[in-house]
Amino acid sequence: xxxxxxxxxxxxxxxxxxxxxxxxxxxxxxxxxxxxxxxxxxxxxxxxxxxxxxxxxxxxxxxxxxxxxxxxxxxxxxxxxxxxxxxxxxxxxxxxxxxxxxxxxxxxxxxxxxxxxxxxxxxxxxxxxxxxxxxxxxxxxxxxxxxxxxxxxxxxxxxxxxxxxxxxxxxxxxxxxxxxxxxxxxxxxxxxxxxxxxxxxxxxxxxxxxxxxx
Amino acid sequence: xxxxxxxxxxxxxxxxxxxxxxxxxxxxxxxxxxxxxxxxxxxxxxxxxxxxxxxxxxxxxxxxxxxxxxxxxxxxxxxxxxxxxxxxxxxxxxxxxxxxxxxxxxxxxxxxxxxxxxxxxxxxxxxxxxxxxxxxxxxxxxxxxxxxxxxxxxxxxxxxxxxxxxxxxxxxxxxxxxxxxxxxxxxxxxxxxxxxxxxxxxxxxxxxxxxxxx
Numbered sequence: 179x180x181x182x183x184x185x186x187x188x189x190x191x192x193x194x195x196x197x198x199x200x201x202x203x204x205x206x207x208x209x210x211x212x213x214x215x216x217x218x219x220x221x222x223x224x225x226x227x228x229x230x231x232x233x234x235x236x237x238x239x240x241x242x243x244x245x246x247x248x249x250x251x252x253x254x255x256x257x258x259x260x261x262x263x264x265x266x267x268x269x270x271x272x273x274x275x276x277x278x279x280x281x282x283x284x285x286x287x288x289x290x291x292x293x294x295x296x297x298x299x300x301x302x303x304x305x306x307x308x309x310x311x312x313x314x315x316x317x318x319x320x321x322x323x324x325x326x327x328x329x330x331x332x333x334x335x336x337x338x339x340x341x342x343x344x345x346x347x348x349x350x351x352x353x354x355x356x357x358x359x360x361x362x363x364x365x366x367x368x369x370x371x372x373x374x375x376x377x378x379x380x381x382x383x384x385x386x387x388x389x390x391x392x
Numbered sequence: 393x394x395x396x397x398x399x400x401x402x403x404x405x406x407x408x409x410x411x412x413x414x415x416x417x418x419x420x421x422x423x424x425x426x427x428x429x430x431x432x433x434x435x436x437x438x439x440x441x442x443x444x445x446x447x448x449x450x451x452x453x454x455x456x457x458x459x460x461x462x463x464x465x466x467x468x469x470x471x472x473x474x475x476x477x478x479x480x481x482x483x484x485x486x487x488x489x490x491x492x493x494x495x496x497x498x499x500x501x502x503x504x505x506x507x508x509x510x511x512x513x514x515x516x517x518x519x520x521x522x523x524x525x526x527x528x529x530x531x532x533x534x535x536x537x538x539x540x541x542x543x544x545x546x547x548x549x550x551x552x553x554x555x556x557x558x559x560x561x562x563x564x565x566x567x568x569x570x571x572x573x574x575x576x577x578x579x580x581x582x583x584x585x586x587x588x589x590x591x592x593x594x595x596x597x598x599x600x601x602x603x604x605x606x
Contacts, residue, residue: 205515205517205528206560206561207517207528207558207559207560208558208559208560208561209556209557209558209559210532210557210558210559210569211557212461212462212554212555212556212557213459213460213462213554214462214532214534214554214557214569215456216532216569216571216574217434217436217488217532217571217574217576218432218434218571218576218578218589219434219455219456220431220432220433222431238456239455239456239457240455241433241453241454241455241465241466241467242429242433242452242453242467243453243467243542243544243547243549244467244544244545244546244547244549245427245469245546245547246427246545246546247426247545248426248427248428249544251455251465251467251549252455253455253456253457253458253465255459274431277593280593280594280599280600281599281600281602281603282600282603283600284594284596284597284598284599284600284601285600285601285603285604286600287596287597287600288597288600288601288604289604299603301419303419303421314419314421318424318428318430318431320428326542326544328457328540328542328551330457330458330463330540330551331458331460331461332458332459332460333457333458333459335457335458335465335551337542337544337549340426340427340428341426342423342426343423343424343425343426343428344421344422344423344424345421345422345423345424346420346421346422347420347422354582354583355424355428355430355583356583357430357431357432357580357583357585357587360430360431362431362432363593364432364578364589365596366571367596368568369568369569369570369571370595370596370597370598371571371592371593371594371595371596372592372593372594372595372596372599373571373589373590373591373592373593374590374591374593375432375578375587375589375590376587376588376589376590376591377587377588377590378585378586378587379491379494379577379585379586379587379588380494380498380585380586381584381585381586382498382501382579382581382584382585382586383498383501383502383584384498384584385494385495385498385586386494386495386496386497386498386499386500386501386502387498387499387502388495389495389496389499389513390499390502390503
């Protein structure tokens with residue numbers, strides 16, 4: 179069944195304005211505004227070397243971009259200190275902290291590398307690129323070489339090739355990374371809350387096979 | 393403490409090869425290969441109109457890209473049927489299914505719109521753009537207008553402006569979207585498992601304040 183929805187009201191959404199506008203015409207749908215973040219984002223720490231000093235920034239706007247070669251992309255506000263390091267060295271790292279690192283991770287989103295030595299919180303190491311600092315305490319780190327910069331009005335989107343990854347035996351089950359052992363954090367906005375990964379819900383590319391005969 | 397890691401072994405990672413290569417030189421770190429997916433991805437359904445017919449594709453490679461105007465980006469394999477619709481209409485939708493929709497959602501990742509009428513599984517509606525089909529059963533849908541296409545070797549990365557969003561009162565708490573009511577799915581690869589969002593872990597931009605004096 180296909181229907182056309184006349185969306186009469188579009189509003190900008192922020193942390194203050196409640197959602198009250200009714201979208202006319204379709205089954206009780208209402209607008210959540212345009213600036214919507216409400217899906218679970220992975221919580222990561224973006225590692226850069228800025229003027230010779232390692233820095234780490236909390237980052238939730240991240241996704242895989244290309245399958246082969248493997249690339250990852252991240253949206254970084256232009257005002258961030260990290261931008262200097264990415265653009266100077268053309269390298270960065272993506273570190274996945276465990277839920278046990280919640281306070282240090284959140285702190286990295288509260289203060290700027292301009293003002294604070296965030297690297298002092300961690301045991302920092304470098305891989306083959308030499309200018310992408312990584313965090314030893316993180317269960318998983320990706321070392322990336324910048325390939326493409328997409329300049330957007332407020333945020334640059336950096337696409338980098340994954341050159342190497344670093345983990346430890348204790349995060350594996352049957353020789354594969356195990357999300358329950360990595361125990362990462364998720365973030366929702368604008369309620370600004372961290373969440374853990376919850377229960378197993380099913381097997382992908384499998385559970386839907388029951389519908390294949392229909 | 394800063395150390396240099398000599399990464400002697402970099403391997404391609406897939407579903408078959410176990411992780412056995414030892415990365416020399418730093419605190420027991422080993423390689424997880426380059427093609428790493430092991431973080432929780434949001435499970436979405438990408439809505440497109442292909443040759444006049446609505447189609448929905450399972451999509452996990454997605455992130456917010458720009459803050460203002462609000463844009464979202466998604467990595468889509470070039471071979472997918474959805475590519476035709478995005479490039480013809482320059483519109484698409486992002487739909488967030490609830491965990492209750494796991495079978496239909498997974499099915500959308502198992503079959504191609506070339507061969508199956510996936511829209512028949514859902515109650516489909518359109519918003520103001522007119523060519524971005526959305527799923528009424530999904531707790532949240534975003535209607536997007538294509539702004540930028542980044543062509544990568546195997547996947548195009550489509551950046552679209554969020555023109556409108558659609559939800560329902562029952563997914564709100566105190567006038568805000570509530571992730572526990574939306575109850576979305578997460579995906580990890582290459583173990584190919586779906587997960588629910590788990591327990592609340594803390595407040596973002598807050599729980600790290602305890603470290604501010606250090």
